[in-house]
Amino acid sequence: MKHLTIIVLLYLFATAGYAADLTCHWPTNQILNSIVPIESGENSHASGVVVSSNLVITAAHVLEDYYNTAVEINNAMYLASVLLVDKESDIALLSVSTENLYPIPLSKNDLYESQEVWAAGYPRAQSLHTSSGNFVSKKAEAIHTSAGIDSGESGGGLLSCEQGEFVLAGMLRGYGAYRTDQGLVRLEDYSISVAASDIRFTLDLSKLSHNEF
Template identity: 40%
Template sequence: MKRTLLLFIILVFYTSSAFSSARCTSPDPQTKAGIVLIDGGESVGSGVVVAHNQILTAAHVIKGMDTIYVQVNGALVPAHVLSEDSTKDLALLRADTGETVPLVLSHDKLERNDDVWAMGYPFGESLVSASGRYRGTWDNAIYTSASVNFGQSGGGLISCERGKPVLAGMVRAFGAVKKNGKLVRRDDISVAVRIETIKQFLVTSRQVASVFK
């Protein structure tokens, strides 16, 4: 019997119910400190410090959370939503990020097979930096071979520019194929929001926030 494989995208929040990228061997400690855990009690996800006291995450991560806490440098601090765009699956939180250095946003376009790292907190546990390669951009989303899991949504997709780690996107989902009527996860496919989309969202969010100061 002929078997047809279809690619599906599985969102990966977790509920308890001139220089080449080769110059970056892995994200450095400063970059790792900028990837934070989002804790809503019944569900968890990941986030990225993009400015002082501002954290980017996925809109689906915070959906249904009555209270939001962010783990920064080992301490849980309260957070609230500054802006949210469910169509882009992006949200901007405000929380005390202390001395954490915000991640630098990428300026260069990713090239096929560039090294990338998908960073986040699978199942709300320890920070993971999963290495992979950039495969391409389709339907306004980045596809990579980095393996991700539940809880990593909202985390950072890191690439390398001029020998420095930069934020190239936001982890959103992993891929799956349909076999015999069932979805089967693909460890070699993950999906991220493009940095261009993130930049547009941040500009709009900060403009709106400034009006209501």
């Protein structure tokens, strides 16, 4: 009986350690460096996500000038080529040198109730902002979460944790708001994102997807 007890305790410690390794606490610099600032035209500042070598996704609605869209990679601005714009899904694909930045893999799973998520982007052309929240619902193929964002973070990354690794659960599209007599009021802790499944579908349509997606 004593030997059995020791074996059971060792198993419990081993499985507890394994479970701990499958949790995510905060996005690493490697992940956050792959969320990049974007400028389009003279007045549009937004965010993007590196999803493959030399391929960045962003929100279609932020592209003010298709021929004058630049992406900041490792503190340098590079002119990007607009490969595809899908206004219905609000996804745009940009070709630009991503140098050594890590492509964030797309999630292959749906978010579950209250799952923790992280939203990362560049609000109002300022430094990177990251917030945490939880999955709320999926309505009309859009992901609703309690991770707050601001203007300029559209096109940024909605991150989740799968098997201890950060993945791209979606692309930030906009913040939640409610209407008053004075106009729209932004909700501090609410954001809406395009789902990873829609991103993958767009990549497939563009014939730019690879097995790792």
